[in-house]
Amino acid sequence: MKRLGLAVAAVLMSASVGFAQSGEVRLSKExxxxxxxxxxxxxxxxxxQYNEVANINAYFIEKQNESIKSSSKLQAKKMHQAVYGNLKLMKKTLTSEQYRKYVVLLNITNNNNRLMGINAIPDVYLADNK
Incomplete structure (x- = not known):
């Protein structure tokens, strides 16, 4: 009976270690x-639309990188400009239904990032463009 208990404990420990390794979070600056x-x-x-969205996404990543590299005083302003620029370009490219889905996706991603401790943008940036 002791061996069975030890075997179960060993399996649970190895499973929890495996889960912890696979659950590692990569902190992204983007x-x-x-x-x-x-x-x-x-x-x-x-x-x-695919080509246009791919170009907008590349531009958005570039603008985010610029905001990250800037001073802490300008960082929020540049991120604000990056988000609004992205949303403005996407609104021109996507249909109204696609755009609504895109904004929902950004909000969900932002909320998940905030919960995981990854960089997140203030809600006000996304809330104004619904």
Whole structure:
């Protein structure tokens, strides 16, 4: 009976160690680095929209990197400009239904990032553009 208890304890310990290793969080300085293929599938983009969204996403990542590299005083302002610029470009490219889904996706991602302790943007940036 003792052996069975020790075996169960060993299995539980190894499972918890495996879970802890697979659950490692990579801290990203880019809160919204989106995979364009997954986004295309989720939003059901046309081929023309796909190219445009991929370009907008690359531009958004570039602007986020600029905000991260700037001084702490300018960081919030530059992130604000990056988010609003992204949303403005996406609104022109996507249909109203696709845009609504995109904003919901950004909000969910932002909330998850905040819960995991990863960089997140203030809610006011996303709330104004619904």
């Amino acid at each position: 809160p919204f680095a989106v995979n364009a293929e997954r986004l295309s599938s989720y939003l059901q983009l046309t081929p023309g």
